[in-house]
Amino acid sequence: MNEKKQSAVKRILGTRGMGAVITAFAGLIIIYVAFGLIDRKVFAGQNVMNLLRSMSKYLLIGVGQSYLLITGNIDLSIGSMVGMSAMISATLMAMGVNPFVAIAVAMICCLVTGVVNGMLVGKFKLPPFIATLGTMFVTRGVAYMVNNNRNTDAIATGIGKEAGDKFQNFFYYGKTLGVYNTFWIALVIFLIFFFLLSKTRTGRHIYAIGSNVDAAKLSGVNVVNTTIKAYLVSAVCACVVGYILCAQAGMGNMEAGNMYEMYGVAAGVIGGISPLGGTGLLLGTFAGAAVWQTLENGLNMIGAQVGIQRLVIGIIVVFSVLLDVVVRSGNFGKKATK
Template identity: 80%
Template sequence: MNSKKKNPIKQILAIRGMGGALTAFVGLIIIYCVFGMINHTVFAGENVMNLLRSMSKYLLIGIAQSFVLITGNIDLSIGSVAGMSAMIAATLMTHGVNPFVAMLITLLCCVVVGVLNGFLVGKFKLPPFIATLGTMFVARGVAYMVNGNRNTDAIATGIGKKAADAFQDFFYYGTTLGIYNTFLISIVLFVIFFFLLSKTRSGRHIYAIGSNVDAAKLSGVDVVATTTKAYLVSAFCACVVGFILCAQAGMGNMEAGNMYEMYGVAAGVIGGVSPLGGTGILLGTLAGSAVWQTLENGLNMIGAQVGIQRIVIGIIVLVTWNA
């Protein structure tokens, strides 16, 4: 037989967005090693575990924004939905509602925002920047109003210390086999959404409308349904981040999730997800969120001011996009 075996390395590199993902992983290794040589504490096991836990929020927000970016759209409401999630869940729990029930109600509220975003952009053809800017203000307004324009009390005041500890341990402080649950939750969701995006028809449709929406329509893709699915993923991930923020603080903060929509864009872009749509994989988002958190962690450990940290990360985003 004269058939040639395909080179597996070339096959991997040919995957759409793999180049950007590998570049981000190489950058991550370099950045981590440089900071580790400057301050050996960076390599300490405790610091690594804390880094992974902190990275989890950026990973989930990055997944949320990446799904939308690949469709050629953007979601500015992510941070506000996370804040709304934290406030609704915390408010319900401070009023004695069972944590599981509180989470279900909160998830339903976040899903409503996701569906609204999908219909505004997909069906009513509003520019995604305008549509999600509007829902961003609405979601943040709900976060303010749900507890009477003030942060909540500690959730333990309503559901008791035992239930509050269980909620906080599950989403933030607890560990399983020595690994923080926060990181495990984010990795499980990463695997699920990686599969959905790369191995299912819905995932192919998301790439299709991001590459050429008119061609996707002619191919029979339901643009409204696909766009709504992407925004639903975004709302779901933002909701989970809200639970994490609530568990971390043990209460609801009206400003929780502020600027997280931009963190999601940064995690995706650093990992090779194109804001123009049609390109990128969640492996890149994983690398991008790790780069972001490693930069924050390393710059903090060498004593860099917060302003310097933001400038460095901004430069990284610009260099990555131009590359």
């Protein structure tokens, strides 16, 4: 029995990319304890709950971006899709449209964007940076145009205070088992996409494309369909974050989701997702999102300026990518053996 447990542990620890995940979680613990020693309020229960709720947005965006990074692609439109989702759902609700209908319409618009991104990159071979840069401007334009270039009124003015409160409580302010619903929503979505990536054929195809797209084709992988699926994951995650931001503000903001595409990359890369494609575990994205939010939370609590926050996180992201490049090139191992 003990031998079986030991072999299982060895197998898990030997999983490709697990080292980066363990490093990210170790870094998370060190950062959290360090800030807690500076300011004991970091350890307060309410602060922990707020931290979990805030990191949920980064986790969802990180999951969407990680899927694409593993395929060797990227989605620059993911942040603008967040804004589009928030504005479409908020505008419709402010007009009195049933929240379920508003949510569905926003999701359809994001899914269409995901399909377009997947087709442009997978079928028409456009560089993902250029393809999603274009859809980034398009979706942000829709976010501006949907309510005539202005933020929406409060959603409660259209659907009523009771329905508005239900929407806001479900996506942001409400709690289940003492934890904000935002975190539970993000966790459920994370687990679904974690299973899809690690336990299904689609997940294996996503890794295969990122490792070597030509070899994947020769192995029978439908590159176009798999690429579209990856961009659809990104679209779903972006849309849900749009709901969260809409619920948080109780209205739609045209700038919602601004810079979130970079937050997603940061969460993935910090957690060991390789921007070069083919490697990384979604569990690392969870750690990366937690590291990002813990840093932001801790620096805020000790009174650090926003510029310093961005500087610290930027250095960590660059270091994470540099480490991935060094490990992939084999230079790390060569130096270690000298």
